[in-house]
Amino acid sequence: MSISRHIEALYREESRRVLATLIRLLGDFDLAEEALQDAFAAAVTQWPVDGLPDNPRAWLISAGRFKAIDRLRRRARFDASLEELALRFEQATEMPDLDLSVEDDRLRLIFTCCHPALSEQARVALTLREVCDLTTEEIASAFLTPTPTVAQRIVRAKAKIRDAGIPYRVPEKSELAERLDSVLQVIYLVFNEGYFPSSGDAPTRADLSSEALRLGRLLLSLLPEPEVAGLLALMLLTEARRAARTDAAGDPVLLDDQDRTLWDRVLIAEGEKLVEQALRSRRFGPYSLQAAIAAVHAEAARPEDTDWEQIVGLYDVLLRAAPSPVVALNRAVAVAMRDGPEAGLALIDGLLADGGLDGYYLARAARADLCRRAGHIEEARAGYREALALCQQGAQRAFLEKRLAALDVESAAR
Structure with missing residues (x-):
C-alpha cells in the first residue's frame, strides 16, 4: 500500500481516536479539530520523505499537539493572553503513554458530547459530528433541518461545554447510571430516526441506523455494562x-x-x-x-x-421499570393480540382519555386498526383520519391512506 493510501485509511480508521485524545490534551473542540487537520496535512508532507512512523497514531497526536501550540503562539501576536495559554499547554500536555489512554479518551468524548446539560438536539448533533465524523450537511440532511441551524447547535454546544466547565471525563460510578442513560438515549434516538423517520418521505434511513449501531458497538467495547448490551441487542x-x-x-x-x-x-x-x-x-x-x-x-x-403471553409479561415488567404512555400503548396492542381486539381497545381508550398520547399519531392508528379487526368500520375510518391529521412522515401517511381506502373496499364487499 502506498503512503498516501495508508494515510487515507488511517484517517478513516483512526481520526476520531486521535481527535478524542487531542480534545483531552487541549481542552478545546475547535482547537483540537484544527490540530487534527494540521497533523494529517503534516503526515501527507513528511511521511513520503521520512517513511511511515512506528506508531502513526502517536505521531499524529504529537504533531497535532505541537501544531496547536504553534497556532496559539502565532495568534498571540494579536492577543498576549494566548502566549500564556500556549505555554500552559506545552507544560501540561506531556504525553507519557498515548496508546494506553486513547480508548478512554473516546469514552470521555462520548460522555462529553452527551452531557445532560446540553439539549437533546445539541447532544445528537454534537455526537454525530465529533464521534461519528458526519459533516454538518449530512446531519442536517438526515434530520431534515437547515444546515445553519445544525451548525449553530454544534457551536452552542461546544460553547456550553467550555463556559459551563463541563468536565471531559468518564463519570464516577455514583453518577454513571444517570449519565449513561443520556448516552444511550442519544444513540437510540439516532437509530430510531434511521429506522422510523419522524418526517420526510423515505420510509427508512439506513445510514443513520448504521451510525447508531457503530456507536453502540463502540460503547459496548469501551464500557461493557448490561444496559449497553441491551441497547445494542435491541438495535440489532x-x-x-x-x-x-x-x-x-x-x-x-x-x-x-x-x-x-x-x-x-x-x-x-x-x-x-x-x-x-x-x-x-x-x-x-x-x-x-x-x-x-x-x-x-x-x-x-x-x-x-x-408467544404473546410472554410478550405481555415482559411489557408488565417494562411498564414498572420505565412507565410511559407509549410503553402502555404497546402493551395494550400485545394484550389485543393475546385476548382479542376489544380487550386492547378498552386499554387504549383509557390511555387516550388520560391525554398522555395527545398528538401521537401511532396511538390513533393502533386504535383504528383494532376497530377494524373488531368490525367497527366507521370508528376505524375516523381513527385513520385522526392519525393522518397528526402524521408528518410521507411513507407512513401513504400507508394510512391505503388502510383508509381498504376500509371502503371492505364496506362495499359487505
Missing part, C-alpha cells in the same frame, strides 16, 4: 427486520405481514446472545427488556407462533 434485533419492513414499492409493511425469511438471522443471533447476557446480569433496564420483547418476536417463524 430491530435492524434485522429492515429488508422485510418495506415492500417492492417502498411502502411500510407491518410486523405481522413481513416475509420473515428476509430477516437477518446473523444479526438476530448476535442480538439474542447480547440480551441473554444482559438479563443474566440481573442489572438490566428498559433497553434490555425491549430487546427481550424483540427476541420473542424473532423466535416466531410465523406471526401465529408468537
